[in-house]
Amino acid sequence: MRDTRSLPARIALYCAVLAGAAIMLFPFLWTVITSITPEGSLADGPTLIVDDPTLGAYRTLLDAMPIWRILVNSLAIAVASTVLQLITGSMAAYGFARLHFPLKNVVFGFYLATLMVPLQVLVVPLFIEMKTFNLQDTYFALLAPTIASAFGVFLLRQAVTAVPLELDEAATIDGAGHLRIFTTIVLPLIRPALATVAVFAFMGSWNSFLWPLVVIRSPEFMTLPLGLSTLQGQFTTQWDVVMAGSVVSIVPIAIVYLLAQRHIIAGVAHTGIK
């Protein structure tokens, strides 16, 4: 089937995939172009080739908000949330897969129940909780709902269950305790599942908008999505500045993506095969 394709069919195929790539890439290019177009030339829309490129929009952006701090906030919160979810998730996975205790299924049922409840059900009471303990506008508030994820526990438990029990038994005979078995045998063997959980944890935190919008007011604790959304004016929007902000928030994640592209895509594809 594949080798017998006719030349016109092959040309059509390449045209289609390249058109697709153009549709996916062009908005990013347009964002960069807009961000370096002088504000005065924006009234008729930017042109593909900018006559007098300027970094003015980026300077306005720096004056408008502590963009570097917001960028570091976003990265730090995403990394912290990922690390915490990997630790709490893999430990719980080991507990559910390897330890025997009464009411285990009931406890696991509670974990599953939290998996099903979407964030918007929790947003109002979570906000009240934070307000009660005076934790609004803190890094802790941003991080709190993402310390543990039932989705991660669920995925990792399946991975731990697939690790042969004989390995544990052999290690036990050699005198290893639960902690040694967990760190030296189980963790290395569930690395693919850990990678998948890491990808989802990082992307989830990096993209999170509703919760920061609810709980954060001061610019110094904002994350990128929230900071960017405040750039839109009530009546007029300076599109060159908004696009400059978009570039600043796309570049770091694009770098992470380019470096880890294979693992990220494999991680996403992995969740679809069940």
Added chain:
Amino acid sequence: MNGTMDRTEDPTVSRPVESTANRTTTTRRPRNWKTLGWVLFFLLPSAIPLFVFTLVPMVSSLWVSLHKWNLISPMEWVGFRNYTNLLTDETTRRVFLHTLIYVAGYLPIVYAGGLVLALALNQKLKGRAFLRATYFLPVVTSWVVVALVWKWLLNPTNGLVNQLLGAVGLPEPGWWTDPQWALPAVILSSAWKDLGFVMVILLAGLQSIPNDFYEAAKVDGSNAWQRFWRITLPLLSPSTFFVVVISLINGFQVFDQVYVMTAGGPSGSSQVVVGQIYDLTFRYGRAGEASALSWILFALILVITVIQIRGQRRWVHYA
């Protein structure tokens, strides 16, 4: 796999050994305490945050939904009146309709688009890895950025899309400034972002279809069209099922891109359920109704998901 499962899941396997060793409860207790210690050690790091930041808010959300409350003055018990009021309210019906339109517009576009891209990338093709990475790039970009970039592309006066439409003599819609076009603008940008995600899931599904099936069908004299309908689509159904379930769950919770692009406007024409929950709480100080609305939405998502899981036997074929 099953053997390991049985041994890990079934505590009775180890018990007979202990009883034949004739251990008394007094000697067994220290070991049980030790096990309990390990259970707490492994589970508490996740159990405490899940309890405090998910389970407690869940229960208190139910509690709040039975009250009239503006987040400041004391709560006033109203029973199920928030629910009955919402279910008969015209605005509720509108926001659910908008959410439904969003899902109904978004899902066919991402599925058809994602399928075409996945089928193309499943061919022998130069630069396949590059193309796959390119299609996936919007997936890792945040919703807020995507919404802002598309709000600019779809700017009615000097946006790129209208300039292109104008250049070829087509009508230039008002997009997010026009009540008729606000939802389509949101749908278009959302589909653009998620196309790569759907493509990756479907591509993984396509690659798991054994080539023998196609070879056998060809020997039997089938054409490419028949093979697509009789082999590819049925065997892709588990991936399709996953995409549909996930898209519906996420689609009914749509918020970020609507809030950024239209804020539910113009004049409420693109307000969705989660947007309404947010506005009820933080703009109108009606937290009780907002909580009730969030539970109605949750119930709807749950029912739809259960129906799909029940119905999957009819059309999902696991090879």
